[in-house]
Amino acid sequence: MKQKNRIILSFALLILLALVFVFLGISAGSASISPGEMLRVFLGRSKDATAAAILFGLRVPRTLAALVLGGALALAGYMLQTYFHNPIAGPFVLGISSGARLTVALSLIAAEHGAILLNSAMLTGAAFIGALISMSAVLLLSSRVKNMSMLVVAGVMIGYICTAITDILVSFADDSDIVNLRGWSIGSFSGMKGEALSAAALVVGVSVFAVFLLSKPIGAYQLGESYAADAGVNVRAVRVAMILLSSLLSGCVAAFAGPVSFVGIAVPFLVKTLFGTAKPLVMVPACFLGGGVFCILADIIARTVVSPAELGISTVTAVLGAPVVLVIMMKRRRGDA
């Protein structure tokens, strides 16, 4: 009973935070728009065309992008941690995000040269393939190294290799490409409007729903492979589903926002600590919400502290998230995580 109450209260808190941060995300910016004016714009009664353009053209899509993609990252992280039974596994440290960025950079450059016409679906597809390639490399390595820290080191190395190649591609790209690639390659939620946002929301929405439906077998898998098999779970099928869905989710983020670090590790840990449980039925929606809140906050910081310039989103998420990873590692040493 106690645990049930804690879960309900935690959800209430997260939803409240999400509402507050969405509001802050929409209000924050160099042009000050009063809450009254904002309300009028949303009700369609405002005559201020600039305010409407700023809100609908910039801040609302950006805030929604942070919510959706942040949620996707946190959930991808949660699944990878479950898959590897390792609390410091995540799309960024395992090099999966970087793999996705590499294939996205390739396709963006190809598009600039008119080789292909790029739409959001193809971009997501490219990212998914890149994520899967990195993931396969990590899986191949993980079958050889049983040690969990070595797995992370291997992932970080794969990430570095992919990032280096991406950087080289960006450096050699034409001037016109660079304008496009620079913003994306430091990471930002600002690049998403209209069609891209709907595409990302669709992919993420469907994936999150699919993960939620898999809550039961994922919960059994958490205990360990032999106990999952003992309970009648098709372990191989669950593993494949987890790999595909986490690749899709982290690939989607890499395609639309570029690199965003540490969200996938920090948020699941914080959410587990808040809720006092790691059960997927609770964690799937909670991680999604938590990731969204975390990324909206990071985005607000990224665009306000050095305004009118902007920080890369990854800079902020690293400052917020890396200490959490250190806390996790300290706890592990003491043996309670």
Added chain:
Amino acid sequence: MLEVKELSAGYGSRVIARGITFTVREGEILSMIGQNGSGKSTILKTLAGQLPPLSGEIRIGGVPVSSMKRNEFARQVSGLFTERPKTELMTCRDVVETGRYPYTGAFGLLGEADKRAVSEAMRLTETEELSSVSFGEISDGQKQRVMLARAVCREPKLLLLDEPTSFLDIHYKLTFLEMLDRLRRERKLAVVMSLHETELAAKISDTVLLLKNGECAGLGPPRSLLGTQALTAHFDLSPELWEKYYG
């Protein structure tokens, strides 16, 4: 209850155990005795459905396991394995509840009957007072009892145990076996386990299966197979060495 015929077990092309044949009736305990690497765990994993049998047949209640659906099979067989369960933020009751998996609906939520089965299993294994304690905080002996409750709450017909007493102190070793003895009598459970403690196996088992290099080196009542002569030969020990420590 359980019939195993000419079973070969292993990983893909790596055959680890071959030609294993035995039967276990309701309420009976069969213990597998053999050196490390003799194939005990592989056989248990195969019986548990974690590894496909390489050849041969396994029947439970007369029905070939190969014809059963995953869930149907899981309802009849449960086990306790050597893999350490990962139980982040789980209470002991949470861990036991995972045993009801084959009975729960799409989201794995427990109904009234499930909850009753869990409580009953925790009562039988004397783990009720641990219900809300974090699984990570209890002793190895208590963990093994909780994992037994997890296996038992499924109300299986066949219980598989891989070295269930290996890391336990004498108190937990004997109380664990006592619980097992009661379970097989009260619930008519068939039990297949691997055990290193030959002296305990002799006391609790109805049948002993001696395994050597993946092959059956003896099958029968413990009295005939667990004598000093048979065991020294089975474990490649000189009678002097045996005498010095076990005599």
